[in-house]
Amino acid sequence: MSEILCITGGRVIDPANHRDETGDLYARDGKIVSSLTEAERDAATVFDATGLVVCPGFVDLHTHLREPGDSHKETIASGTRAAAAGGYTSIVCMPNTKPPADNAGTIQFIKERIERDAVVNVFPTGCLTVGREGKKLAPTGSLKEAGIVAVTDGGHCVQNNEIMRRALEYAAMFGLVVLDHCEDAAMTDKCAMHEGEWSLRLGLRGMSRSAEDIMVTRDVILSAHSGARIHIQQLSSAYSVDVIRRAKERGVPVTAEVTPQHLALTDEALKNYDTHCKTVPPLRAESDRQTLIEALCDGTIDCIATAHAPHTEMEKDREFDYAPFGMNGLETALSICLQTLVETGRCDLSTLIACLTHKPAAVIGLPKGTLSEGADADITVFDPGAEWTVTPEALQSLSHNSPWLGQTLRGKVTATFVNGRNVLGR
Amino acid sequence: MTPSPAWTRKDLIAIEDLSREELDIIFATAESFKSTLGRSVKKLPSLRGVTVVNLFMEPSTRTRLAFEIAATRLSADVISVMGDASSLVKGETLRDTALNIQALSADMIIMRHSAAGAAKYLSEITDMPVINAGDGAHAHPTQALLDAYTLREKFGPDLTGKHVTILGDILFSRVARSNIWCLKKLGAHVTLAGPSTLVPREFENLGVRVCHDLKQALADADAVMLLRIQHERQTSTHFPSLGEYTSMFGLNKRRAAWLKPNAIIMHPGPINRGVELDSDLADSSRSVILDQVTNGIAVRMAVLYLCASTKSLSTAQ
Numbered sequence: 001m002s003e004i005l006c007i008t009g010g011r012v013i014d015p016a017n018h019r020d021e022t023g024d025l026y027a028r029d030g031k032i033v034s035s036l037t038e039a040e041r042d043a044a045t046v047f048d049a050t051g052l053v054v055c056p057g058f059v060d061l062h063t064h065l066r067e068p069g070d071s072h073k074e075t076i077a078s079g080t081r082a083a084a085a086g087g088y089t090s091i092v093c094m095p096n097t098k099p100p101a102d103n104a105g106t107i108q109f110i111k112e113r114i115e116r117d118a119v120v121n122v123f124p125t126g127c128l129t130v131g132r133e134g135k136k137l138a139p140t141g142s143l144k145e146a147g148i149v150a151v152t153d154g155g156h157c158v159q160n161n162e163i164m165r166r167a168l169e170y171a172a173m174f175g176l177v178v179l180d181h182c183e184d185a186a187m188t189d190k191c192a193m194h195e196g197e198w199s200l201r202l203g204l205r206g207m208s209r210s211a212e213d214i215m216v217t218r219d220v221i222l223s224a225h226s227g228a229r230i231h232i233q234q235l236s237s238a239y240s241v242d243v244i245r246r247a248k249e250r251g252v253p254v255t256a257e258v259t260p261q262h263l264a265l266t267d268e269a270l271k272n273y274d275t276h277c278k279t280v281p282p283l284r285a286e287s288d289r290q291t292l293i294e295a296l297c298d299g300t301i302d303c304i305a306t307a308h309a310p311h312t313e314m315e316k317d318r319e320f321d322y323a324p325f326g327m328n329g330l331e332t333a334l335s336i337c338l339q340t341l342v343e344t345g346r347c348d349l350s351t352l353i354a355c356l357t358h359k360p361a362a363v364i365g366l367p368k369g370t371l372s373e374g375a376d377a378d379i380t381v382f383d384p385g386a387e388w389t390v391t392p393e394a395l396q397s398l399s400h401n402s403p404w405l406g407q408t409l410r411g412k413v414t415a416t417f418v419n420g421r422n423v424l425g426r
Numbered sequence: 427m428t429p430s431p432a433w434t435r436k437d438l439i440a441i442e443d444l445s446r447e448e449l450d451i452i453f454a455t456a457e458s459f460k461s462t463l464g465r466s467v468k469k470l471p472s473l474r475g476v477t478v479v480n481l482f483m484e485p486s487t488r489t490r491l492a493f494e495i496a497a498t499r500l501s502a503d504v505i506s507v508m509g510d511a512s513s514l515v516k517g518e519t520l521r522d523t524a525l526n527i528q529a530l531s532a533d534m535i536i537m538r539h540s541a542a543g544a545a546k547y548l549s550e551i552t553d554m555p556v557i558n559a560g561d562g563a564h565a566h567p568t569q570a571l572l573d574a575y576t577l578r579e580k581f582g583p584d585l586t587g588k589h590v591t592i593l594g595d596i597l598f599s600r601v602a603r604s605n606i607w608c609l610k611k612l613g614a615h616v617t618l619a620g621p622s623t624l625v626p627r628e629f630e631n632l633g634v635r636v637c638h639d640l641k642q643a644l645a646d647a648d649a650v651m652l653l654r655i656q657h658e659r660q661t662s663t664h665f666p667s668l669g670e671y672t673s674m675f676g677l678n679k680r681r682a683a684w685l686k687p688n689a690i691i692m693h694p695g696p697i698n699r700g701v702e703l704d705s706d707l708a709d710s711s712r713s714v715i716l717d718q719v720t721n722g723i724a725v726r727m728a729v730l731y732l733c734a735s736t737k738s739l740s741t742a743q
Contacts (some may be wrong), residue, residue: 201442318521318541319520
């Protein structure tokens with residue numbers, strides 16, 4: 001007998017198909033179907049979604065799973081459980097593991113762990129350069145054969161323009177998108193936060209927006225010249241938004257993501273030296289935040305990505321300068337986006353869900369993020385009004401480095417179906 | 427002496443948090459202690475039985491000595507720990523170091539640290555009073571307090587309307603930041619001067635004037651506060667050379683003539699003689715640099731006494 005799922009009575013929102021209505025959703029053998037026979041209805045597993053939102057499973061283009069090498073921070077098992085708790089059914093993991101994913105063997109190891117431990121779909125990326133050192137191209141072709149979906153130096157930005165140009169051209173030959181964390185490293189050396197009034201007040205070295213803007217502009221130029229597709233990770237500066245907007249107007253194949261934290265917080269969040277708010281690119285000024293929100297809502301920024309970067313309590317519990325950059329994001333993303341974008345009236349629920357589903361999937365060509373008939377039955381069900389408190393016990397991630405730790409948020413995932421099976425809490 | 431009931435702080439981390447009333451309590455307390463400095467028997471019993479740990483994770487001579495002397499004058503037992511001789515170089519965390527000091531029954535910690543925010547972090551993980559003796563480029567509250575105390579001695583207790591120019595490496599200076607807050611709270615006008623790379627315009631958001639023209643910056647100053655050029659902290663990108671700095675911004679006799687006749691010259695030390703300040707000015711009658719050092723004892727005695735009082739460590743209660 002087939003496995004049949006019947007999600008009833010929910011508000012079904014599928015932006016890819018312009019669907020927003022109260023109704024039922026069906027799946028058979030892990031695929032979305034438009035109808036069921038009476039016998040199938042009788043045999044179906046029924047999930048009552050009355051009063052809840054039913055939408056495609058979220059897609060995250062920017063997750064650090066830390067395995068291999070840093071499994072004290074996160075593993076593929078814990079990270080994918082965290083993804084499921086956040087409503088994510090597909091995640092793209094970064095290659096800054098130990099060893100870095102710059103060879104087919106490491107990708108093979110990661111894929112085996114995914115096969116064994118993951119509760120959601122995981123798509124690995126490979127390094128752009130050997131050792132993420134920005135000096136020599138990684139074996140992109142072999143990495144693709146091993147199963148990567150994109151190339152990136154994950155947190156490192158290639159500083160040498162000639163190498164970046166060749167890396168883009170080479171990746172394009174294999175149809176791979178290059179993901180780039182844009183940062184001029186010389187301008188951010190020893191810096192800990194955004195350069196502005198708060199860095200002056202706190203006495204912390206500030207990262208100028210220019211460090212990001214220069215590299216975003218560089219990437220746009222290289223993409224325009226080569227025709228290769230590039231995706232800018234974690235856009236944080238208003239000027240960079242303008243660069244992306246103009247590039248898109250000229251038809252340059254560039255896309256961009258923004259994180260919930262850059263949409264919700266500013267550099268003022270660091271005023272008490274909270275290391276949970278130490279991230280790179282840094283939380284910027286209110287004017288940047290407002291521009292990012294506008295750009296996401298008008299489509300200049302393509303999608304939301306979490307940049308989920310788990311670190312242990314011990315690593316974050318120290319002097320600000322010595323704490324690592326990055327925060328957890330998978331489990332709080334929905335709540336933060338609902339509160340920042342929808343509850344404030346900046347965009348409607350359907351626009352937000354598009355930015356979490358089919359739009360990120362489209363960036364790297366994943367057949368995900370839709371409830372179209374025949375699509376994988378990756379479905380998220382959530383209650384936009386349900387409150388929950390971010391505590392270590394409430395989180396699935398091995399790490400709890402969230403700026404929202406201890407806070408009560410609204411918007412809670414009720415079920416996460418991957419191929420028609422509820423994986424939440426597994 | 428009886429501590430003021432208006433002082434309720436366990437720690438002194440930064441000037442920014444202090445009220446005008448709290449500043450006045452510190453100055454009044456310091457004044458009482460200063461009057462004892464000239465006695466033949468200088469010790470007071472106020473912190474008898476109290477163990478103070480001077481935890482200096484960064485090199486320092488005058489601040490460490492001043493705190494040691496201040497605590498000793500109050501009859502505390504003082505133990506100084508240097509960063510390069512502590513377990514921190516073995517990889518111990520600051521949390522563990524602090525908890526161990528607490529477990530060893532110490533009563534107060536005075537800490538200097540290269541990381542901004544380190545003193546606040548320490549104050550949150552220990553019950554002991556924490557006195558910030560400088561944290562990165564963030565704050566050096568007792569330096570600002572002794573600077574203000576010295577200005578009050580020279581110009582009277584009301585600094586309203588006085589003009590103070592801080593000249594030099596503002597961007598990397600905890601002294602400048604603490605002085606900005608302190609002087610503004612006391613009603614003084616603050617001008618920041620120096621090269622644009624070390625004195626960014628964004629400081630204007632803190633309610634001060636930023637000026638890259640030295641003549642203008644000195645013209646209406648009642649006091650000019652010089653800062654050491656911390657060439658060891660900066661990359662080579664912030665100014666071309668010490669020679670270039672001296673030729674453009676060093677205070678020499680010719681430039682000192684731009685000051686008002688009764689304007690005073692201050693410096694937190696250590697001075698790079700011939701770089702930011704010429705020797706003849708440093709040693710001139712206009713200089714109050716050694717007064718600052720002396721006042722540092724009284725101000726630090728006041729701070730130790732007040733914070734200890736909040737934690738009921740003082741035997742005077």
